[in-house]
Amino acid sequence: MKEKLIYNVAFLCILWVGILLIAAMFLYPPWAENTKFSGSNIKGMRPLGYALIWEPPETETSYARGIFIDYGRLMSQITPVVLMVGGALFATRMLFK
Numbered sequence: 001m002k003e004k005l006i007y008n009v010a011f012l013c014i015l016w017v018g019i020l021l022i023a024a025m026f027l028y029p030p031w032a033e034n035t036k037f038s039g040s041n042i043k044g045m046r047p048l049g050y051a052l053i054w055e056p057p058e059t060e061t062s063y064a065r066g067i068f069i070d071y072g073r074l075m076s077q078i079t080p081v082v083l084m085v086g087g088a089l090f091a092t093r094m095l096f097k
Helices: 002-027 071-095
Strands: 030-036 043-050 067-069
Touching: 002 071, 030 071
Parallel strands: none
Antiparallel strands: 030 043, 030 067
């Protein structure tokens, strides 16, 4: 009975740490900006860093060229957290089996 309680507490702690980390990543996401190189038709993307979801970062230009959340970078930082939390939950289950 005591082992079951310890397992439940460990499981919930690991799960909530993972949820809080992912929520923080969504609240403070990476941003990017569409750019067009002068003198050519080549378009690109320039990272702008991290900012709160309701306060996008400022750009160096006086007009916005399309500031957006960089979902590729966001998913590349969420994926390892999901894998580590899943691995920790699996290891906890195997430990208390």
